[in-house]
Amino acid sequence: MTQYLLSVHPDQSVYDLPDEEKQESWDATGVFNEEIQAEGIWVFANGLTRASDATTVDATGSEVVVTDGPFAEAKEHLGGFWIIDVPDLDAALAVAERASKACGEAVEVRPFEGE
Amino acid sequence: MSAPADVHAEISRIVREEHGIVVASLARRFGDLDIAEDAVAEALLIAVERWPVDGFPPNPAAWLTTTAGNKAIDRIRRESKRDEKHQAALMITDDTPPEPTGPVEDDRLRLVFTCCHPALSPEARVALTLRLLGGLTVAEIARAFFVPETTMAQRITRAKAKIKAAKIPYRVPDTSDLAGRLGAVLAVVYLVFNEGYLAGSGDEALRVDLSDEAIRLGRVLRQLLPDEGEVAGLLALMLLTDARREARVAGGELVTLDEQDRGSWDRALIAEGHTLVRECLERVASGGTGPGQYQLMAAINAVHTDAPDARDTDWSQVVALYDQLMAVAPTPVVELNRAIAMAELDGPDVGLALVDRLDLDGYHAWHVARADLLRRLGRGSEARAEYDAAIAATENPAERAHLTRRRDQISNA
Numbered sequence: 001m002t003q004y005l006l007s008v009h010p011d012q013s014v015y016d017l018p019d020e021e022k023q024e025s026w027d028a029t030g031v032f033n034e035e036i037q038a039e040g041i042w043v044f045a046n047g048l049t050r051a052s053d054a055t056t057v058d059a060t061g062s063e064v065v066v067t068d069g070p071f072a073e074a075k076e077h078l079g080g081f082w083i084i085d086v087p088d089l090d091a092a093l094a095v096a097e098r099a100s101k102a103c104g105e106a107v108e109v110r111p112f113e114g115e
Numbered sequence: 116m117s118a119p120a121d122v123h124a125e126i127s128r129i130v131r132e133e134h135g136i137v138v139a140s141l142a143r144r145f146g147d148l149d150i151a152e153d154a155v156a157e158a159l160l161i162a163v164e165r166w167p168v169d170g171f172p173p174n175p176a177a178w179l180t181t182t183a184g185n186k187a188i189d190r191i192r193r194e195s196k197r198d199e200k201h202q203a204a205l206m207i208t209d210d211t212p213p214e215p216t217g218p219v220e221d222d223r224l225r226l227v228f229t230c231c232h233p234a235l236s237p238e239a240r241v242a243l244t245l246r247l248l249g250g251l252t253v254a255e256i257a258r259a260f261f262v263p264e265t266t267m268a269q270r271i272t273r274a275k276a277k278i279k280a281a282k283i284p285y286r287v288p289d290t291s292d293l294a295g296r297l298g299a300v301l302a303v304v305y306l307v308f309n310e311g312y313l314a315g316s317g318d319e320a321l322r323v324d325l326s327d328e329a330i331r332l333g334r335v336l337r338q339l340l341p342d343e344g345e346v347a348g349l350l351a352l353m354l355l356t357d358a359r360r361e362a363r364v365a366g367g368e369l370v371t372l373d374e375q376d377r378g379s380w381d382r383a384l385i386a387e388g389h390t391l392v393r394e395c396l397e398r399v400a401s402g403g404t405g406p407g408q409y410q411l412m413a414a415i416n417a418v419h420t421d422a423p424d425a426r427d428t429d430w431s432q433v434v435a436l437y438d439q440l441m442a443v444a445p446t447p448v449v450e451l452n453r454a455i456a457m458a459e460l461d462g463p464d465v466g467l468a469l470v471d472r473l474d475l476d477g478y479h480a481w482h483v484a485r486a487d488l489l490r491r492l493g494r495g496s497e498a499r500a501e502y503d504a505a506i507a508a509t510e511n512p513a514e515r516a517h518l519t520r521r522r523d524q525i526s527n528a
Contacts, residue, residue, distance in 0.1 A: 002282045088284040089234055090292075111281045 003043060003112040004092040007081040008105040014079070015050040025104040032102035036084065036095065047080035079105070083112075122167045130159060133176040134250025135335070139222035140180055141187060142285060148229075148275050150187050152247065158183035223248065224339045225285050231300040232283045239274035240303045246271055248335075249328050259310070259325055297340070301349050301409060304332050308353050312360070313511070326357055344395050344403060348410030351391035355416035358384035369517040373425035385420045392417040408444040411436055430459040447473050448480070455484050463491040479508035483518065495525045 014022070036042045054070040054077075070077055082099060086092050092109050100107040134155065141151035158179050172178035230243040241260075245251045251259075257267035277283065288296040311325025333350040340346045362375040370376075395410045406414070415436045422428040437453035450473055458466020467488040475481035482505035489498035502522035506515050 088282040089232075090284050090286075090288070092281075093234065109281075113280075 001085050001087055003083055003085050005081055005083055005110045005112065006096050006099050007108045008079050008103055009076040010079040010105050011075055012051055012077060028102040032098055041084045041086050041095065043083035043085050045082035048078060051077035126163060126166060129175045131250045133179060135223045135226065135248040136176050137179045137183060138247050139226040141183055142226060143222050145187055148278060150190060154183040154187035157186040221339050223335065224287050227300055228287055228296060229278060229283055229285050231303050233299050234281065234283055235274050235277065239270055241306060242267060242271050243274050244303050245307065245328065249332060297343065297345065301345060304329050305349060312356060329353060330357060344398050345407045345409045347391045347395050348407065348413045351388040351413035352409050352416060354384045355388035355413060355420050358388065358420065364513050367513055367516055369513040372419060377423065380420065389417055408440060411440040430456055434460055447475050451475060451481055451484060458488055463488045467492065477508060479505050482508055490525060499525055
Protein backbone atom coordinates (compact mmCIF):
# COMPACT_ATOMS: atom_id res chain seq x y z
CA MET A 1 0.00 0.00 0.00
CA THR A 2 1.15 3.52 -0.70
CA GLN A 3 0.05 6.78 0.88
CA TYR A 4 -0.88 9.60 -1.44
CA LEU A 5 -1.58 13.26 -0.77
CA LEU A 6 -4.63 14.54 -2.64
CA SER A 7 -4.49 18.31 -2.45
CA VAL A 8 -6.65 21.16 -3.73
CA HIS A 9 -5.26 24.57 -4.58
CA PRO A 10 -8.22 26.89 -5.01
CA ASP A 11 -8.11 30.51 -6.07
CA GLN A 12 -8.18 32.45 -2.81
CA SER A 13 -11.35 34.24 -3.91
CA VAL A 14 -13.39 31.14 -3.02
CA TYR A 15 -12.98 32.12 0.62
CA ASP A 16 -15.01 35.27 -0.10
CA LEU A 17 -18.00 33.40 -1.52
CA PRO A 18 -21.10 33.37 0.68
CA ASP A 19 -21.61 30.14 2.59
CA GLU A 20 -24.79 29.25 0.68
CA GLU A 21 -22.78 29.01 -2.52
CA LYS A 22 -20.30 26.61 -0.94
CA GLN A 23 -22.86 24.48 0.87
CA GLU A 24 -23.32 22.04 -2.00
CA SER A 25 -19.60 21.19 -2.34
CA TRP A 26 -19.26 21.01 1.47
CA ASP A 27 -22.10 18.49 1.60
CA ALA A 28 -20.69 16.46 -1.30
CA THR A 29 -17.23 16.48 0.29
CA GLY A 30 -18.73 15.33 3.58
CA VAL A 31 -20.40 12.39 1.86
CA PHE A 32 -17.19 11.55 0.02
CA ASN A 33 -15.21 11.63 3.29
CA GLU A 34 -17.64 9.20 4.92
CA GLU A 35 -17.38 6.92 1.89
CA ILE A 36 -13.60 6.66 1.92
CA GLN A 37 -13.60 6.15 5.69
CA ALA A 38 -15.97 3.23 5.18
CA GLU A 39 -13.75 1.92 2.38
CA GLY A 40 -10.77 1.92 4.73
CA ILE A 41 -8.52 4.11 2.59
CA TRP A 42 -8.82 7.34 4.65
CA VAL A 43 -5.75 8.39 6.65
CA PHE A 44 -6.49 12.07 7.29
CA ALA A 45 -8.24 15.02 5.65
CA ASN A 46 -9.14 18.58 6.41
CA GLY A 47 -9.57 22.02 4.88
CA LEU A 48 -7.33 24.97 5.61
CA THR A 49 -8.29 28.56 6.39
CA ARG A 50 -7.24 31.24 3.90
CA ALA A 51 -3.56 31.57 3.00
CA SER A 52 -3.34 35.04 4.55
CA ASP A 53 -3.72 33.32 7.94
CA ALA A 54 -0.38 31.60 7.36
CA THR A 55 2.89 32.45 9.09
CA THR A 56 6.23 31.45 7.60
CA VAL A 57 9.20 30.62 9.82
CA ASP A 58 12.72 30.50 8.34
CA ALA A 59 15.42 29.24 10.69
CA THR A 60 17.92 28.34 7.97
CA GLY A 61 20.02 31.49 8.55
CA SER A 62 21.72 32.82 11.65
CA GLU A 63 18.56 34.63 12.69
CA VAL A 64 15.08 33.15 12.82
CA VAL A 65 12.83 35.14 10.49
CA VAL A 66 9.09 35.04 11.12
CA THR A 67 6.97 36.46 8.27
CA ASP A 68 3.26 37.08 8.00
CA GLY A 69 1.75 35.22 5.04
CA PRO A 70 2.40 32.06 2.98
CA PHE A 71 5.78 30.86 1.71
CA ALA A 72 5.20 31.81 -1.92
CA GLU A 73 3.26 34.68 -3.46
CA ALA A 74 0.51 33.15 -5.58
CA LYS A 75 -3.16 33.37 -6.36
CA GLU A 76 -3.68 29.69 -5.64
CA HIS A 77 -2.65 28.13 -2.35
CA LEU A 78 -3.13 24.79 -0.67
CA GLY A 79 -6.72 24.91 0.50
CA GLY A 80 -7.26 21.42 1.86
CA PHE A 81 -6.09 17.86 1.46
CA TRP A 82 -6.68 14.18 1.98
CA ILE A 83 -4.13 11.53 2.79
CA ILE A 84 -5.22 8.14 1.53
CA ASP A 85 -3.71 4.67 1.59
CA VAL A 86 -4.29 2.64 -1.60
CA PRO A 87 -2.43 -0.06 -3.60
CA ASP A 88 -1.21 1.99 -6.58
CA LEU A 89 -1.54 5.14 -8.67
CA ASP A 90 -4.53 3.89 -10.65
CA ALA A 91 -6.44 3.44 -7.40
CA ALA A 92 -5.31 6.89 -6.19
CA LEU A 93 -6.39 8.52 -9.46
CA ALA A 94 -9.81 6.91 -9.19
CA VAL A 95 -10.24 8.32 -5.65
CA ALA A 96 -8.98 11.73 -6.83
CA GLU A 97 -11.62 11.76 -9.55
CA ARG A 98 -14.33 11.32 -6.90
CA ALA A 99 -12.67 13.93 -4.65
CA SER A 100 -12.56 16.46 -7.49
CA LYS A 101 -16.22 15.91 -8.34
CA ALA A 102 -17.17 16.32 -4.67
CA CYS A 103 -15.22 19.48 -3.85
CA GLY A 104 -15.49 21.12 -7.27
CA GLU A 105 -11.76 21.78 -7.65
CA ALA A 106 -8.88 20.13 -9.48
CA VAL A 107 -7.01 17.68 -7.24
CA GLU A 108 -3.26 17.04 -7.29
CA VAL A 109 -2.08 13.50 -6.50
CA ARG A 110 1.38 13.01 -5.02
CA PRO A 111 2.90 9.93 -3.44
CA PHE A 112 4.55 10.09 -0.05
CA GLU A 113 8.06 8.71 0.13
CA GLY A 114 8.14 5.03 1.00
CA GLU A 115 8.99 3.94 4.49
CA MET B 116 26.75 -16.13 -40.94
CA SER B 117 29.64 -14.81 -42.95
CA ALA B 118 30.99 -11.29 -42.52
CA PRO B 119 30.98 -9.76 -39.00
CA ALA B 120 28.87 -6.90 -40.40
CA ASP B 121 26.08 -9.39 -41.12
CA VAL B 122 26.33 -10.81 -37.62
CA HIS B 123 25.97 -7.35 -36.12
CA ALA B 124 23.04 -6.51 -38.37
CA GLU B 125 21.42 -9.76 -37.28
CA ILE B 126 22.08 -8.97 -33.62
CA SER B 127 20.51 -5.51 -34.06
CA ARG B 128 17.48 -7.09 -35.66
CA ILE B 129 17.11 -9.61 -32.83
CA VAL B 130 17.51 -6.85 -30.23
CA ARG B 131 14.73 -4.79 -31.83
CA GLU B 132 12.54 -7.86 -32.15
CA GLU B 133 13.07 -9.29 -28.66
CA HIS B 134 13.87 -6.30 -26.43
CA GLY B 135 10.25 -5.68 -25.45
CA ILE B 136 9.61 -9.34 -24.65
CA VAL B 137 12.72 -9.70 -22.50
CA VAL B 138 12.36 -6.39 -20.60
CA ALA B 139 8.65 -7.03 -20.03
CA SER B 140 9.20 -10.49 -18.60
CA LEU B 141 12.00 -9.28 -16.31
CA ALA B 142 9.95 -6.29 -15.17
CA ARG B 143 7.18 -8.66 -14.14
CA ARG B 144 9.56 -10.97 -12.36
CA PHE B 145 11.53 -8.33 -10.47
CA GLY B 146 8.86 -5.64 -10.23
CA ASP B 147 11.33 -2.95 -11.23
CA LEU B 148 11.86 -1.41 -14.67
CA ASP B 149 15.37 -0.15 -13.89
CA ILE B 150 16.62 -3.56 -12.81
CA ALA B 151 15.00 -5.09 -15.90
CA GLU B 152 16.45 -2.59 -18.33
CA ASP B 153 19.97 -2.63 -16.88
CA ALA B 154 20.04 -6.42 -16.79
CA VAL B 155 18.96 -6.64 -20.44
CA ALA B 156 21.66 -4.12 -21.38
CA GLU B 157 24.27 -6.30 -19.65
CA ALA B 158 22.98 -9.42 -21.39
CA LEU B 159 23.18 -7.66 -24.75
CA LEU B 160 26.82 -6.76 -24.14
CA ILE B 161 27.57 -10.42 -23.55
CA ALA B 162 25.59 -11.39 -26.67
CA VAL B 163 27.56 -8.96 -28.81
CA GLU B 164 30.79 -10.57 -27.57
CA ARG B 165 29.75 -14.20 -27.72
CA TRP B 166 27.35 -14.66 -30.59
CA PRO B 167 29.80 -13.73 -33.36
CA VAL B 168 32.18 -16.37 -31.95
CA ASP B 169 29.87 -19.12 -30.69
CA GLY B 170 27.04 -18.61 -33.16
CA PHE B 171 23.44 -17.68 -32.39
CA PRO B 172 21.59 -19.58 -29.67
CA PRO B 173 18.60 -21.56 -30.95
CA ASN B 174 16.19 -19.26 -29.10
CA PRO B 175 17.77 -15.80 -28.71
CA ALA B 176 14.89 -14.39 -26.63
CA ALA B 177 15.11 -17.25 -24.14
CA TRP B 178 18.91 -16.89 -23.99
CA LEU B 179 18.61 -13.14 -23.35
CA THR B 180 15.89 -13.66 -20.71
CA THR B 181 17.93 -16.25 -18.83
CA THR B 182 21.20 -14.30 -19.04
CA ALA B 183 19.55 -11.01 -18.06
CA GLY B 184 17.66 -12.75 -15.26
CA ASN B 185 20.95 -14.04 -13.82
CA LYS B 186 22.45 -10.55 -14.09
CA ALA B 187 19.48 -9.09 -12.25
CA ILE B 188 19.79 -11.66 -9.45
CA ASP B 189 23.52 -10.88 -9.19
CA ARG B 190 22.70 -7.21 -8.79
CA ILE B 191 20.00 -7.77 -6.21
CA ARG B 192 22.33 -10.06 -4.27
CA ARG B 193 25.08 -7.40 -4.32
CA GLU B 194 22.68 -4.72 -3.18
CA SER B 195 21.06 -6.90 -0.55
CA LYS B 196 24.37 -7.14 1.26
CA ARG B 197 24.01 -3.42 1.85
CA ASP B 198 20.28 -3.38 2.06
CA GLU B 199 18.32 -6.06 3.86
CA LYS B 200 15.09 -4.99 2.25
CA HIS B 201 16.17 -6.45 -1.06
CA GLN B 202 16.40 -9.82 0.59
CA ALA B 203 12.73 -10.26 -0.14
CA ALA B 204 13.29 -9.78 -3.85
CA LEU B 205 15.73 -12.70 -3.82
CA MET B 206 12.89 -14.97 -2.81
CA ILE B 207 11.51 -14.58 -6.29
CA THR B 208 13.31 -17.30 -8.15
CA ASP B 209 10.69 -17.87 -10.78
CA ASP B 210 12.47 -19.25 -13.82
CA THR B 211 9.34 -20.26 -15.67
CA PRO B 212 8.58 -18.50 -18.93
CA PRO B 213 5.68 -15.98 -18.96
CA GLU B 214 2.47 -17.86 -18.26
CA PRO B 215 0.69 -18.80 -21.50
CA THR B 216 -2.78 -17.77 -20.32
CA GLY B 217 -3.72 -15.97 -23.51
CA PRO B 218 -2.65 -12.83 -25.31
CA VAL B 219 -4.08 -10.43 -22.71
CA GLU B 220 -1.60 -11.75 -20.16
CA ASP B 221 1.42 -11.08 -22.37
CA ASP B 222 4.01 -9.16 -20.37
CA ARG B 223 4.53 -6.75 -23.23
CA LEU B 224 0.94 -5.64 -22.95
CA ARG B 225 1.47 -4.72 -19.29
CA LEU B 226 4.63 -2.91 -20.31
CA VAL B 227 2.95 -0.86 -23.03
CA PHE B 228 0.16 0.23 -20.67
CA THR B 229 2.76 1.25 -18.09
CA CYS B 230 4.84 3.18 -20.67
CA CYS B 231 1.72 4.95 -22.01
CA HIS B 232 0.13 5.70 -18.64
CA PRO B 233 -1.81 9.00 -18.69
CA ALA B 234 0.06 10.14 -15.55
CA LEU B 235 3.22 10.45 -17.71
CA SER B 236 3.78 13.34 -20.10
CA PRO B 237 3.10 12.54 -23.76
CA GLU B 238 6.81 13.03 -24.62
CA ALA B 239 7.78 10.61 -21.86
CA ARG B 240 5.24 8.02 -23.08
CA VAL B 241 6.74 8.10 -26.58
CA ALA B 242 10.31 7.90 -25.31
CA LEU B 243 9.64 5.05 -22.87
CA THR B 244 7.70 3.03 -25.43
CA LEU B 245 10.46 3.31 -28.01
CA ARG B 246 13.18 2.57 -25.44
CA LEU B 247 11.62 -0.32 -23.53
CA LEU B 248 9.28 -1.89 -26.05
CA GLY B 249 11.02 -0.89 -29.27
CA GLY B 250 14.55 -1.52 -28.02
CA LEU B 251 15.86 1.73 -29.49
CA THR B 252 18.84 3.28 -27.75
CA VAL B 253 18.52 6.61 -25.98
CA ALA B 254 20.85 8.11 -28.63
CA GLU B 255 18.61 6.86 -31.44
CA ILE B 256 15.46 8.26 -29.84
CA ALA B 257 17.17 11.59 -29.15
CA ARG B 258 18.26 11.89 -32.81
CA ALA B 259 14.81 10.93 -34.05
CA PHE B 260 13.20 13.76 -32.09
CA PHE B 261 16.02 16.30 -32.56
CA VAL B 262 16.77 16.72 -28.88
CA PRO B 263 20.16 16.40 -27.15
CA GLU B 264 20.91 12.91 -25.86
CA THR B 265 21.23 14.18 -22.27
CA THR B 266 17.73 15.69 -22.49
CA MET B 267 16.26 12.42 -23.73
CA ALA B 268 18.15 10.40 -21.10
CA GLN B 269 16.80 12.72 -18.41
CA ARG B 270 13.26 12.45 -19.77
CA ILE B 271 13.40 8.65 -19.61
CA THR B 272 15.06 8.59 -16.18
CA ARG B 273 12.49 10.98 -14.74
CA ALA B 274 9.60 8.96 -16.18
CA LYS B 275 10.97 5.75 -14.71
CA ALA B 276 11.46 7.47 -11.35
CA LYS B 277 7.82 8.58 -11.40
CA ILE B 278 6.61 5.08 -12.28
CA LYS B 279 8.46 3.79 -9.24
CA ALA B 280 7.67 6.56 -6.73
CA ALA B 281 4.02 7.07 -7.68
CA LYS B 282 3.50 3.31 -8.14
CA ILE B 283 2.16 3.37 -11.66
CA PRO B 284 0.94 -0.22 -11.86
CA TYR B 285 2.48 -2.81 -14.18
CA ARG B 286 -0.81 -4.23 -15.30
CA VAL B 287 -3.34 -4.38 -18.11
CA PRO B 288 -6.24 -2.08 -17.15
CA ASP B 289 -9.63 -3.50 -16.15
CA THR B 290 -12.13 -4.00 -18.94
CA SER B 291 -13.98 -0.87 -17.83
CA ASP B 292 -10.85 1.28 -18.28
CA LEU B 293 -9.37 -0.57 -21.25
CA ALA B 294 -10.92 1.48 -24.05
CA GLY B 295 -9.80 4.81 -22.60
CA ARG B 296 -6.32 3.62 -21.71
CA LEU B 297 -5.92 1.90 -25.07
CA GLY B 298 -6.59 5.29 -26.68
CA ALA B 299 -3.45 6.66 -25.02
CA VAL B 300 -1.40 3.72 -26.30
CA LEU B 301 -2.67 4.08 -29.88
CA ALA B 302 -2.03 7.84 -29.76
CA VAL B 303 1.63 7.16 -28.91
CA VAL B 304 2.04 4.72 -31.78
CA TYR B 305 0.32 7.05 -34.27
CA LEU B 306 2.43 9.98 -33.10
CA VAL B 307 5.60 7.95 -33.67
CA PHE B 308 4.33 7.00 -37.13
CA ASN B 309 3.55 10.58 -38.13
CA GLU B 310 6.83 11.83 -36.73
CA GLY B 311 8.57 9.47 -39.15
CA TYR B 312 6.18 10.01 -42.04
CA LEU B 313 5.97 13.78 -41.98
CA ALA B 314 9.50 14.60 -40.85
CA GLY B 315 11.08 16.84 -43.38
CA SER B 316 14.25 18.10 -41.80
CA GLY B 317 17.29 16.70 -40.11
CA ASP B 318 19.84 14.19 -41.25
CA GLU B 319 17.65 11.41 -42.62
CA ALA B 320 20.52 8.93 -42.83
CA LEU B 321 21.07 9.16 -39.08
CA ARG B 322 17.43 8.79 -38.14
CA VAL B 323 15.84 5.57 -37.12
CA ASP B 324 12.85 4.92 -39.31
CA LEU B 325 10.11 5.86 -36.90
CA SER B 326 7.34 4.92 -39.34
CA ASP B 327 8.67 1.37 -39.61
CA GLU B 328 9.03 1.25 -35.83
CA ALA B 329 5.42 2.40 -35.36
CA ILE B 330 4.15 -0.22 -37.79
CA ARG B 331 6.13 -2.88 -35.93
CA LEU B 332 4.57 -1.73 -32.62
CA GLY B 333 1.18 -1.70 -34.33
CA ARG B 334 1.68 -5.32 -35.40
CA VAL B 335 2.65 -6.32 -31.85
CA LEU B 336 -0.49 -4.66 -30.46
CA ARG B 337 -2.59 -6.34 -33.12
CA GLN B 338 -1.15 -9.70 -32.10
CA LEU B 339 -1.80 -8.97 -28.40
CA LEU B 340 -5.31 -7.50 -28.82
CA PRO B 341 -6.72 -9.20 -31.91
CA ASP B 342 -10.33 -8.34 -31.07
CA GLU B 343 -9.90 -4.58 -30.64
CA GLY B 344 -11.22 -2.81 -33.74
CA GLU B 345 -9.23 0.36 -33.13
CA VAL B 346 -5.97 -1.60 -32.95
CA ALA B 347 -6.71 -3.15 -36.35
CA GLY B 348 -7.85 0.26 -37.59
CA LEU B 349 -4.62 1.97 -36.58
CA LEU B 350 -2.48 -0.73 -38.19
CA ALA B 351 -4.54 -0.50 -41.40
CA LEU B 352 -4.26 3.29 -41.38
CA MET B 353 -0.48 3.14 -41.04
CA LEU B 354 -0.11 0.46 -43.74
CA LEU B 355 -2.32 2.29 -46.23
CA THR B 356 -0.46 5.54 -45.61
CA ASP B 357 2.97 3.94 -45.73
CA ALA B 358 2.07 2.19 -49.00
CA ARG B 359 2.16 5.61 -50.70
CA ARG B 360 5.46 6.69 -49.18
CA GLU B 361 7.53 6.24 -52.38
CA ALA B 362 5.00 8.08 -54.53
CA ARG B 363 4.68 10.96 -52.13
CA VAL B 364 7.92 12.72 -53.01
CA ALA B 365 9.50 13.04 -56.47
CA GLY B 366 12.60 15.08 -57.21
CA GLY B 367 12.56 16.61 -53.74
CA GLU B 368 9.01 17.83 -54.22
CA LEU B 369 5.84 16.70 -52.49
CA VAL B 370 3.37 14.98 -54.82
CA THR B 371 -0.28 15.34 -53.80
CA LEU B 372 -2.59 12.34 -53.74
CA ASP B 373 -4.31 13.24 -57.04
CA GLU B 374 -0.97 13.50 -58.89
CA GLN B 375 0.78 10.45 -57.46
CA ASP B 376 1.96 7.61 -59.66
CA ARG B 377 -0.43 4.97 -58.36
CA GLY B 378 1.63 2.24 -60.02
CA SER B 379 4.40 2.84 -57.48
CA TRP B 380 2.12 2.30 -54.48
CA ASP B 381 3.05 -0.76 -52.44
CA ARG B 382 0.37 -3.28 -53.43
CA ALA B 383 1.22 -5.77 -50.66
CA LEU B 384 0.76 -3.15 -47.93
CA ILE B 385 -2.48 -1.97 -49.54
CA ALA B 386 -3.84 -5.51 -49.72
CA GLU B 387 -2.99 -6.08 -46.05
CA GLY B 388 -4.59 -2.76 -45.08
CA HIS B 389 -7.75 -3.51 -47.07
CA THR B 390 -8.07 -6.91 -45.40
CA LEU B 391 -7.90 -5.27 -41.99
CA VAL B 392 -10.47 -2.61 -42.96
CA ARG B 393 -12.84 -5.33 -44.22
CA GLU B 394 -12.39 -7.20 -40.95
CA CYS B 395 -13.31 -4.00 -39.05
CA LEU B 396 -16.40 -3.49 -41.19
CA GLU B 397 -17.51 -7.06 -40.55
CA ARG B 398 -17.00 -6.67 -36.81
CA VAL B 399 -19.11 -3.50 -36.78
CA ALA B 400 -21.77 -5.10 -39.04
CA SER B 401 -22.04 -8.12 -36.76
CA GLY B 402 -23.10 -5.93 -33.86
CA GLY B 403 -19.75 -4.77 -32.45
CA THR B 404 -19.27 -1.26 -31.17
CA GLY B 405 -19.27 1.53 -33.76
CA PRO B 406 -15.96 2.30 -35.48
CA GLY B 407 -13.60 4.70 -33.71
CA GLN B 408 -11.39 7.32 -35.30
CA TYR B 409 -8.60 5.01 -36.48
CA GLN B 410 -10.99 2.62 -38.20
CA LEU B 411 -12.71 5.54 -39.93
CA MET B 412 -9.44 7.11 -41.05
CA ALA B 413 -8.31 3.70 -42.31
CA ALA B 414 -11.59 3.34 -44.21
CA ILE B 415 -11.07 6.75 -45.86
CA ASN B 416 -7.59 5.67 -46.90
CA ALA B 417 -9.03 2.40 -48.18
CA VAL B 418 -11.40 4.35 -50.46
CA HIS B 419 -8.46 6.36 -51.85
CA THR B 420 -6.24 3.32 -52.37
CA ASP B 421 -9.12 1.49 -54.01
CA ALA B 422 -9.29 3.97 -56.90
CA PRO B 423 -7.08 3.07 -59.89
CA ASP B 424 -7.08 6.77 -60.82
CA ALA B 425 -7.76 9.89 -58.72
CA ARG B 426 -10.79 10.56 -60.95
CA ASP B 427 -12.29 7.21 -59.88
CA THR B 428 -12.36 8.20 -56.19
CA ASP B 429 -15.73 7.59 -54.55
CA TRP B 430 -16.02 11.05 -52.99
CA SER B 431 -19.53 10.53 -51.62
CA GLN B 432 -18.16 7.59 -49.66
CA VAL B 433 -15.27 9.73 -48.42
CA VAL B 434 -17.65 12.49 -47.29
CA ALA B 435 -19.90 9.95 -45.56
CA LEU B 436 -16.88 8.60 -43.65
CA TYR B 437 -15.80 12.11 -42.65
CA ASP B 438 -19.34 12.70 -41.37
CA GLN B 439 -18.95 9.64 -39.15
CA LEU B 440 -15.49 10.81 -38.10
CA MET B 441 -16.96 14.19 -37.11
CA ALA B 442 -19.37 12.33 -34.85
CA VAL B 443 -16.60 10.53 -32.92
CA ALA B 444 -13.72 13.04 -33.18
CA PRO B 445 -15.04 16.51 -33.96
CA THR B 446 -11.93 18.59 -34.60
CA PRO B 447 -11.36 21.54 -36.96
CA VAL B 448 -8.79 19.45 -38.86
CA VAL B 449 -11.38 16.74 -39.58
CA GLU B 450 -13.80 19.46 -40.67
CA LEU B 451 -11.14 20.83 -43.01
CA ASN B 452 -10.62 17.44 -44.62
CA ARG B 453 -14.36 16.97 -44.96
CA ALA B 454 -14.59 20.38 -46.68
CA ILE B 455 -11.87 19.35 -49.16
CA ALA B 456 -13.84 16.18 -49.98
CA MET B 457 -17.03 18.24 -50.31
CA ALA B 458 -15.24 20.43 -52.88
CA GLU B 459 -14.65 17.32 -55.01
CA LEU B 460 -18.30 16.34 -54.69
CA ASP B 461 -20.12 19.69 -54.99
CA GLY B 462 -17.51 22.03 -56.44
CA PRO B 463 -14.75 24.34 -55.19
CA ASP B 464 -17.16 27.17 -54.25
CA VAL B 465 -19.00 24.89 -51.80
CA GLY B 466 -15.66 23.68 -50.43
CA LEU B 467 -14.30 27.19 -50.01
CA ALA B 468 -17.38 28.37 -48.11
CA LEU B 469 -16.87 25.47 -45.67
CA VAL B 470 -13.13 26.07 -45.37
CA ASP B 471 -13.64 29.79 -44.68
CA ARG B 472 -15.85 29.02 -41.71
CA LEU B 473 -12.96 27.32 -39.89
CA ASP B 474 -10.75 29.14 -37.43
CA LEU B 475 -7.44 27.61 -38.54
CA ASP B 476 -5.42 30.67 -39.52
CA GLY B 477 -1.70 29.78 -39.35
CA TYR B 478 -2.32 26.04 -39.85
CA HIS B 479 -0.53 25.26 -43.10
CA ALA B 480 -3.02 22.68 -44.42
CA TRP B 481 -5.82 25.24 -44.11
CA HIS B 482 -3.87 27.76 -46.21
CA VAL B 483 -3.06 25.03 -48.76
CA ALA B 484 -6.75 24.08 -49.03
CA ARG B 485 -7.81 27.73 -49.47
CA ALA B 486 -5.08 28.35 -52.04
CA ASP B 487 -6.03 25.31 -54.13
CA LEU B 488 -9.73 26.14 -54.05
CA LEU B 489 -9.13 29.80 -54.95
CA ARG B 490 -6.91 28.68 -57.83
CA ARG B 491 -9.60 26.34 -59.12
CA LEU B 492 -12.13 29.19 -58.90
CA GLY B 493 -9.83 31.34 -61.05
CA ARG B 494 -9.19 33.86 -58.27
CA GLY B 495 -5.48 34.14 -59.14
CA SER B 496 -4.18 36.97 -56.98
CA GLU B 497 -5.99 35.69 -53.87
CA ALA B 498 -4.68 32.19 -54.55
CA ARG B 499 -1.11 33.47 -54.87
CA ALA B 500 -1.31 35.32 -51.55
CA GLU B 501 -2.75 32.19 -49.94
CA TYR B 502 0.09 30.00 -51.33
CA ASP B 503 2.52 32.50 -49.79
CA ALA B 504 0.77 32.09 -46.42
CA ALA B 505 0.95 28.29 -46.80
CA ILE B 506 4.67 28.37 -47.68
CA ALA B 507 5.35 30.58 -44.66
CA ALA B 508 3.48 28.13 -42.41
CA THR B 509 5.49 25.00 -43.27
CA GLU B 510 9.10 23.99 -42.62
CA ASN B 511 8.99 20.92 -44.82
CA PRO B 512 11.25 21.54 -47.86
CA ALA B 513 9.41 19.08 -50.16
CA GLU B 514 6.11 20.74 -49.38
CA ARG B 515 7.54 24.22 -49.87
CA ALA B 516 8.90 23.19 -53.28
CA HIS B 517 5.50 21.87 -54.31
CA LEU B 518 3.63 24.97 -53.11
CA THR B 519 6.11 27.34 -54.75
CA ARG B 520 5.64 25.60 -58.11
CA ARG B 521 1.85 25.70 -57.73
CA ARG B 522 1.97 29.40 -56.91
CA ASP B 523 4.24 30.21 -59.84
CA GLN B 524 1.96 28.34 -62.24
CA ILE B 525 -0.88 30.74 -61.63
CA SER B 526 -1.19 33.03 -64.63
CA ASN B 527 -1.41 36.74 -64.06
CA ALA B 528 -4.80 36.90 -65.74
